[in-house]
Amino acid sequence: MKIIPLREDVSLKRSIDQGTEKQRQSVVSILQDVKERGDAALRHYTNEFDGVDLPETRVSAQEIEEAYTAVSDETLEIIREAIDNIRDFHERQVQQSWITTKEDGTMLGQKVTPLDAAGVYVPGGRAAYPSSIIMNVVPAQVAGVRRIVMTSPPQKNGKLSDIVLVTANELGVKDIFKTGGAQAVGALAYGTETIDPVDKIVGPGNIFVALAKQLVFGTVDIDMIAGPSEVAVLADRTGKPSYIAADLLSQAEHDPMSSAVLVTDNKELAEKVSEEVTKQLETLPKKDIAKASIDDYGAVYVAETMEQAVEAVNELAAEHLEVHTEDPWAILPQIRHAGAIFLGENSSEPVGDYFAGPNHVLPTNGTARFSSPLNVEDFTKKSSIISYSKEAVKNNGRKIAAFARLEDLEAHARAVEKRMEEYND
Amino acid sequence: MKIIPLREDVSLKRSIDQGTEKQRQSVVSILQDVKERGDAALRHYTNEFDGVDLPETRVSAQEIEEAYTAVSDETLEIIREAIDNIRDFHERQVQQSWITTKEDGTMLGQKVTPLDAAGVYVPGGRAAYPSSIIMNVVPAQVAGVRRIVMTSPPQKNGKLSDIVLVTANELGVKDIFKTGGAQAVGALAYGTETIDPVDKIVGPGNIFVALAKQLVFGTVDIDMIAGPSEVAVLADRTGKPSYIAADLLSQAEHDPMSSAVLVTDNKELAEKVSEEVTKQLETLPKKDIAKASIDDYGAVYVAETMEQAVEAVNELAAEHLEVHTEDPWAILPQIRHAGAIFLGENSSEPVGDYFAGPNHVLPTNGTARFSSPLNVEDFTKKSSIISYSKEAVKNNGRKIAAFARLEDLEAHARAVEKRMEEYND
Numbered sequence: 001m002k003i004i005p006l007r008e009d010v011s012l013k014r015s016i017d018q019g020t021e022k023q024r025q026s027v028v029s030i031l032q033d034v035k036e037r038g039d040a041a042l043r044h045y046t047n048e049f050d051g052v053d054l055p056e057t058r059v060s061a062q063e064i065e066e067a068y069t070a071v072s073d074e075t076l077e078i079i080r081e082a083i084d085n086i087r088d089f090h091e092r093q094v095q096q097s098w099i100t101t102k103e104d105g106t107m108l109g110q111k112v113t114p115l116d117a118a119g120v121y122v123p124g125g126r127a128a129y130p131s132s133i134i135m136n137v138v139p140a141q142v143a144g145v146r147r148i149v150m151t152s153p154p155q156k157n158g159k160l161s162d163i164v165l166v167t168a169n170e171l172g173v174k175d176i177f178k179t180g181g182a183q184a185v186g187a188l189a190y191g192t193e194t195i196d197p198v199d200k201i202v203g204p205g206n207i208f209v210a211l212a213k214q215l216v217f218g219t220v221d222i223d224m225i226a227g228p229s230e231v232a233v234l235a236d237r238t239g240k241p242s243y244i245a246a247d248l249l250s251q252a253e254h255d256p257m258s259s260a261v262l263v264t265d266n267k268e269l270a271e272k273v274s275e276e277v278t279k280q281l282e283t284l285p286k287k288d289i290a291k292a293s294i295d296d297y298g299a300v301y302v303a304e305t306m307e308q309a310v311e312a313v314n315e316l317a318a319e320h321l322e323v324h325t326e327d328p329w330a331i332l333p334q335i336r337h338a339g340a341i342f343l344g345e346n347s348s349e350p351v352g353d354y355f356a357g358p359n360h361v362l363p364t365n366g367t368a369r370f371s372s373p374l375n376v377e378d379f380t381k382k383s384s385i386i387s388y389s390k391e392a393v394k395n396n397g398r399k400i401a402a403f404a405r406l407e408d409l410e411a412h413a414r415a416v417e418k419r420m421e422e423y424n425d
Numbered sequence: 426m427k428i429i430p431l432r433e434d435v436s437l438k439r440s441i442d443q444g445t446e447k448q449r450q451s452v453v454s455i456l457q458d459v460k461e462r463g464d465a466a467l468r469h470y471t472n473e474f475d476g477v478d479l480p481e482t483r484v485s486a487q488e489i490e491e492a493y494t495a496v497s498d499e500t501l502e503i504i505r506e507a508i509d510n511i512r513d514f515h516e517r518q519v520q521q522s523w524i525t526t527k528e529d530g531t532m533l534g535q536k537v538t539p540l541d542a543a544g545v546y547v548p549g550g551r552a553a554y555p556s557s558i559i560m561n562v563v564p565a566q567v568a569g570v571r572r573i574v575m576t577s578p579p580q581k582n583g584k585l586s587d588i589v590l591v592t593a594n595e596l597g598v599k600d601i602f603k604t605g606g607a608q609a610v611g612a613l614a615y616g617t618e619t620i621d622p623v624d625k626i627v628g629p630g631n632i633f634v635a636l637a638k639q640l641v642f643g644t645v646d647i648d649m650i651a652g653p654s655e656v657a658v659l660a661d662r663t664g665k666p667s668y669i670a671a672d673l674l675s676q677a678e679h680d681p682m683s684s685a686v687l688v689t690d691n692k693e694l695a696e697k698v699s700e701e702v703t704k705q706l707e708t709l710p711k712k713d714i715a716k717a718s719i720d721d722y723g724a725v726y727v728a729e730t731m732e733q734a735v736e737a738v739n740e741l742a743a744e745h746l747e748v749h750t751e752d753p754w755a756i757l758p759q760i761r762h763a764g765a766i767f768l769g770e771n772s773s774e775p776v777g778d779y780f781a782g783p784n785h786v787l788p789t790n791g792t793a794r795f796s797s798p799l800n801v802e803d804f805t806k807k808s809s810i811i812s813y814s815k816e817a818v819k820n821n822g823r824k825i826a827a828f829a830r831l832e833d834l835e836a837h838a839r840a841v842e843k844r845m846e847e848y849n850d
Contacts, residue, residue: 075831078824089533092525100517107768108514108782113761115795127833163831199795221795246840253836285835332810336538340809343532346844347813350837354828355821357533358809370540370624370646372807382797384765384783385757388772396780399503403779406500406588408552410710411678412775415671419771 001248001274001294006263006303006312019207027182027211034186039193045183050124052158057194059160059176067165079130079167082355086134089357090142093376105389110382114144115221117196118379119188120173121203122164124153124180129204130167131354135361135374136202136223137171143379148173149188149198153180181205185212189220200379202361223374227365228257228297231349232318232338234309234331235273237266239324240345244269245276247322247349248298249290256292261316262300263309270300310334317368320349339368393419426673426699426719431688431728431737444632452607452636459611464618470608475549477583483619484585484601492590504555504592507780511559514782515567518801530814535807539569540646542621543804544613545598546628547589549578549605554629555592556779560786560799561627561648562596568804573598574613574623578605606630610637614645625804627786648799652790653682653722656774657743657763659734659756660698662691664749665770669694670701672747672774673723674715681717686741687725688734695725735759742793745774764793818844 019027033041039057047053068076099109118140122133133150140148150173152160160178168176177195179187185205191197200221201213213222231251233244248260264270277294284290303309310331313321317337325331328343335341339362340352353360361374388396397420404412444452458466464482472478493501524534543565547558558575565573575598577585584590585603593601602620604612610630616622625646626638638647656676658669673685689695702719709715728734735756738746742762750756753768760766764787765777778785786799813821822845829837 074827078828078831081824082828089525092523093535095520098517100514106781110518110783111757111760111766116761129832131828131832218790218792221792242843243840246836246843250834250836250840253834280839284839290836328812332536335536335808336541337806338808340811341536343810343812344814346815346818347811348818348840348844350829350834350840351813351818351821351825352809352811353837354832355825356531356811356813358535358811362809363806365643367643367646368806368808370806373809375807377802381762381788381793381795382800383760383763383793384777384787384798385768386765386772386777386781386783387753387768388776388781389769390771393771393773393776396776399506400776400780402499403503403507403556404775406503407554407556407779409675409678409775411671411675411715412778414705414709415668415675415773415775418667418671419773 001277001298001300003270003274003300003302006301006308017207019211023207024211027208027215030182031186031212031215034183034192035190042179042183042187042192045181046154046179049181050153051156052154054154054158054178057177057179059165059178063159064165064169067162070162071166076166079170082131083134083138083170085355085357086138087142090139090359090376094142095377095380099385104391104395106392107385107387109385111385112380112382114146114380115199116145117147117149117198118145119198119201120148120150121184121201121205121209122150122152123205123209124155128161128163130163131360132204133164133167134171135359137173139359139374139376140379141171143376145379147175147196147198149175149177149195151177151179151184151188153184154178182208182212185209185216189216202374223361223378224363224367224371226361228259229254230259230319230364231261231322232313232316232320233262233322233324234313235262235264235266235269235324236306236326237269238326239264239269241269241272241276243345243348244273244324245280248273248277248294249280249284250348250350251320252290252293252298253284253286256289257297258293259297260294261298261318263303263312264300265303265306265309267302270302274300313338317366319362319364319368322347322349337368339363339373390423394423426702426723426725428695428699428725428727431726431733442632444636448632449636452633452640455607456611456637456640459608459617460615467604467608467612467617470606471579471604474606475578476581477579479579479583479603482602482604484590484603488584489590489594492587495587496591501591504595507556508559508563508595510780510782511563512567515564515784515801519567520802520805524810527817529816529820531817532810532812534810536810537805537807539571539805540624541570542572542574542623543570544574544576544623544626546609546626546630546634547575547577548630548634549580553586553588555588556785557629558589558592559596560784562598564784564799564801565804566596568801570804572600572621572623574600574602574620576602576604576609576613578609579603607633607637610634610641614641627799648786648803649788649792649796651786653684654679655684655743655789656686656745656747657738657741658687658747658749659738660687660689660691660694660749661731661751662694663751664689664694666694666697666701668770668773669698669749670705673702673719674705674709675775676745677715677718677723678709678711681714682722683718684722685719686723686743688728688737689725690728690731690734692727695727699725738763742791744787744789744793747772747774762793764788764798815848819848
């Protein structure tokens with residue numbers, strides 16, 4: 001790994017696929033077609049892109065039952081425990097509606113309401129990611145969303161993967177449809193004969209899915225468009241090189257464009273981690289991907305002080321931040337920007353990917369400066385509550401009318417004065 | 426007003442200005458220019474669009490002092506009381522960081538951190554809107570944002586309006602710059618020699634400002650792009666026609682494209698409100714705007730039952746919803762979608778625009794289905810906290826590694842197993 005003295009300039013090299021104009025045009029026309037022709041369009045594109053003709057897109061009870069035969073008891077148990085942990089964590093995020101009352105009869109408040117319906121996109125492709133299903137479905141369920149719709153592109157055999165079906169069923173998701181790509185996003189946003197539209201679409205996908213989500217945003221809400229995964233490790237002389245190297249590589253194996261960066265005040269550690277990365281890399285099955293990531297997007301920054309190192313990781317605002325220092329909790333108050341903060345040498349980043357409880361859908365590409373992990377709140381919205389009494393209008397009406405006139409809004413002033421007239425009768 | 430029997434089809438006619446391709450191109454080139462030339466570009470565009478050459482964009486202490494001489498004591502008092510009310514309400518929205526601990530040493534949590542910096546755009550033009558400054562600045566301040574930057578286009582005399590300066594100063598905003606339009610958005614997103622970049626840009630503006638915000642989204646966060654203002658009134662036979670008509674008109678005077686709709690189960694009320702609207706409209710100074718709005722976007726829907734009427738207002742998902750019924754609080758649990766809910770005949774919508782406390786920046790265009798009023802949360806972000814102990818890794822490491830292998834991520838599995846190896850020594 002490159003070892004770089006940390007001066008003022010620290011940056012996490014990042015790269016996001018924005019799609020080409022041709023891809024965008026293709027997505028625009030797919031969305032339009034789904035809007036107009038509904039299920040017929042879905043069938044057409046599933047045939048074209050997934051190479052299978054499906055007269056019926058809804059997953060049947062029988063398909064789910066069959067999927068269970070292919071999943072081991074051990075796997076099933078791990079998935080159930082992961083769901084329990086993740087549900088437990090998200091239940092702590094639930095917000096309450098509240099009101100406040102004043103003696104003049106004024107009542108003000110905030111009502112928290114779940115979205116009516118959410119759509120969860122589950123990508124197809126080489127590997128199945130049951131953790132992604134859990135992380136996207138659980139916060140919606142905990143929020144109280146009444147209807148959760150899952151869509152995923154069918155395999156060549158016309159089915160979804162067993163582990164996807166089993167995970168969805170363990171979560172209690174009932175509406176599962178075999179459709180993927182931009183067409184699935186269109187179906188979730190506009191609805192078809194068999195798929196009712198939803199209010200928000202979440203879940204990862206390829207560039208066509210990402211573009212489609214951007215295009216339907218406004219008609220529905222969407223989650224963030226995720227860039228390649230990132231980890232920053234902050235370490236002092238107590239950091240264990242073998243742990244840190246293993247964690248850097250676990251990000252690097254995701255994608256040749258993943259970023260893995262160490263920031264430390266200890267030159268010796270920097271060198272040892274770099275050596276360990278080279279050593280551990282050799283034996284990885286996804287060695288080529290990880291090597292490309294480490295070579296192109298990896299770096300070890302050596303700071304002169306820990307203060308400087310901490311400020312550097314704040315500037316990076318990484319998706320994942322690991323803190324391998326003598327007293328990691330003492331660092332926590334100084335961390336301003338990070339999607340998830342892993343404290344201490346035992347808190348390897350993969351712990352948070354599947355099992356611990358917090359969400360693994362995290363802000364990438366520096367957006368941790370202003371964005372949060374996927375959250376129960378993302379599946380609720382608030383409404384302000386305003387209840388004014390006669391007395392409150394009497395006390396404040398004159399001031400409200402004056403404020404309205406300050407903004408040249410006469411009808412606003414009169415609406416309040418209309419009440420005051422009658423009270424003076 | 427049109428009186429329409431409510432069947433299945435209820436809709437709030439809406440219209441959003443998306444901008445033309447020419448406007449978009451113009452904004453793209455302005456943003457690029459500000460990115461490259463900084464202050465020089467700002468000065469250029471201020472000269473071009475606002476017709477004034479300003480070597481110095483920062484508002485001086487002297488300008489603020491002078492502004493106070495033009496604002497009456499009564500106005501100042503009203504503004505101070507409004508700020509107090511709005512601050513009091515927003516302080517109730519503050520969220521705490523939290524952790525949860527398990528006996529095996531696991532600690533999980535969520536850290537809430539304010540954004541480092543926020544930019545508030547204040548439009549220029551005919552009228553000044555001090556309420557808009559208060560509504561955008563207060564939640565950022567309550568969230569704990571350390572740096573709040575305000576920008577607004579200068580008047581022909583090279584200054585900002587007195588009321589804008591006084592309101593900003595009363596709020597304690599220190600960094601105020603005389604620059605507007607797309608160029609101001611560019612300065613806030615990318616920074617210039619005199620304006621440091623921010624993390625989030627909020628505040629209303631014309632189509633150029635809206636397009637610029639959309640284009641810088643991702644580099645920084647933005648608030649929602651607001652459409653024309655909307656009110657839906659839900660009323661039964663107890664509704665007072667003169668109040669309801671006045672409130673409908675107070676929305677209608679905003680913009681010819683504002684929507685004002687009444688939904689009631691009482692035909693007599695529908696007719697009386699319609700008559701009152703015609704009557705009250707005649708005497709309004711902004712009669713032409715209000716009439717265009719009522720004619721084009723106004724409607725009275727008559728439902729057969731209150732249940733049907735309630736479901737209709739949920740479908741409308743209006744920015745403002747007024748409930749004029751015998752027992753308005755009994756309706757509240759049934760309201761799923763609305764930006765702000767005004768309960769009872771005294772809760773005229775203008776009460777919430779300036780003074781009561783809740784935010785007046787609300788979701789328009791049906792986005793109340795999934796969006797919330799501007800909130801303290803919008804100026805914070807969360808980071809997950811994950812601290813695993815040796816014991817927690819011992820207990821769960823095997824399961825986490827198995828889950829990682831299920832997703833074909835070998836380096837993830839090994840990162841966890843690397844810890845387990847050492848524990849077994």
